[in-house]
Amino acid sequence: MTGSQEKQITILGIETSCDETSAAVLVNGVNLRSHIISSQIMTHQKYGGVVPEIASREHSLHIRPVVEQSLAEANVGFKDLSAIAVTYGPGLVGSLLVGVSGAKAMAYAAGIPLLGINHLEGHIYANFLEHQDLEFPLLALLVSGGHTHLIVFKDHGRYEVLGYTRDDAAGEALDKVARALGLGYPGGPQIQKTAQEGNEQAFKFPRAMLEPGSLDFSFSGMKSAVLNALNSAHMRGETLNVPDLAASFQQAVVDVLVHKALLALQQTGVKTLLLAGGVAANRLLRETLEYELARQNVRLVYPSPVFCTDNGAMIAAAGYYHFLAGDAAPWTLNAVPGLNLKSQ
Numbered sequence: 001m002t003g004s005q006e007k008q009i010t011i012l013g014i015e016t017s018c019d020e021t022s023a024a025v026l027v028n029g030v031n032l033r034s035h036i037i038s039s040q041i042m043t044h045q046k047y048g049g050v051v052p053e054i055a056s057r058e059h060s061l062h063i064r065p066v067v068e069q070s071l072a073e074a075n076v077g078f079k080d081l082s083a084i085a086v087t088y089g090p091g092l093v094g095s096l097l098v099g100v101s102g103a104k105a106m107a108y109a110a111g112i113p114l115l116g117i118n119h120l121e122g123h124i125y126a127n128f129l130e131h132q133d134l135e136f137p138l139l140a141l142l143v144s145g146g147h148t149h150l151i152v153f154k155d156h157g158r159y160e161v162l163g164y165t166r167d168d169a170a171g172e173a174l175d176k177v178a179r180a181l182g183l184g185y186p187g188g189p190q191i192q193k194t195a196q197e198g199n200e201q202a203f204k205f206p207r208a209m210l211e212p213g214s215l216d217f218s219f220s221g222m223k224s225a226v227l228n229a230l231n232s233a234h235m236r237g238e239t240l241n242v243p244d245l246a247a248s249f250q251q252a253v254v255d256v257l258v259h260k261a262l263l264a265l266q267q268t269g270v271k272t273l274l275l276a277g278g279v280a281a282n283r284l285l286r287e288t289l290e291y292e293l294a295r296q297n298v299r300l301v302y303p304s305p306v307f308c309t310d311n312g313a314m315i316a317a318a319g320y321y322h323f324l325a326g327d328a329a330p331w332t333l334n335a336v337p338g339l340n341l342k343s344q
Contacts, residue, residue: 013316016099017091022312025074033074056094085115085319089339096335116329126314144277145171163215173219198243200251275302
């Protein structure tokens, strides 16, 4: 067939794992025809974090208009879709159920395959939206509000989890420290903004590296160190410099992430590092990795900020490769809030 005669693979991706209702239409894995995100940040800010019951209700209100807008912007209908990809875990169970139930109904009515996507895998595939020249094997550093993983991608559908957090994820620790410092939600961007005015050497927070050679992470200790510093100062009637606290804590988190990434690259010999997840948008993390990896002739790849946070485009990207592999989900697909990313 000629290029114009080749069948187009058109994937509708739906993401509702936490507090973003998002849908996107992706053609042949590279042509993003639409990308709609309805964020709940303003709704949850007053509570200092995501309220699960409110999140699921908001998803119920917005999923239909978000999908309709995505299809309209892409100028396609359900009859033009090859499949519908949806996040089925991990995430908030109520939020996931809205997306899974909606995607199942739409796919069944349209007579097209349903593709169940692991949210973590989706974050990694966000890199494929803007970088079509990626060659396996790839090392992924996935850093988000709920997860911190190091993963080797050997090929599409073949990956190995090398390390993960044993307690708080990096993004979770950033959110909790931001709340303690009175910086608001979401915490990561607020920490980054406040840290620009601070001294990263002002406080000596611990860097938990665990046992030698380990690729696992631990951030609860450094989070507790910040809280202890605040409590001790309060008991003494003192006020600590918030920008200094933010800068020192951010530096401690980035130091651990970079150290583990470099260790994983050394152990595996992989020459391309993918950043993924919401914390992948952190400027200090990107700049530090760029500096360190340039010295080792290792390529660093990361998505644009809009593709770092939860979005339907990354789910459509992962769905495209699942579709090529014939990996359709059964109609019994259900939400799995504690879904793991297992080596395969």
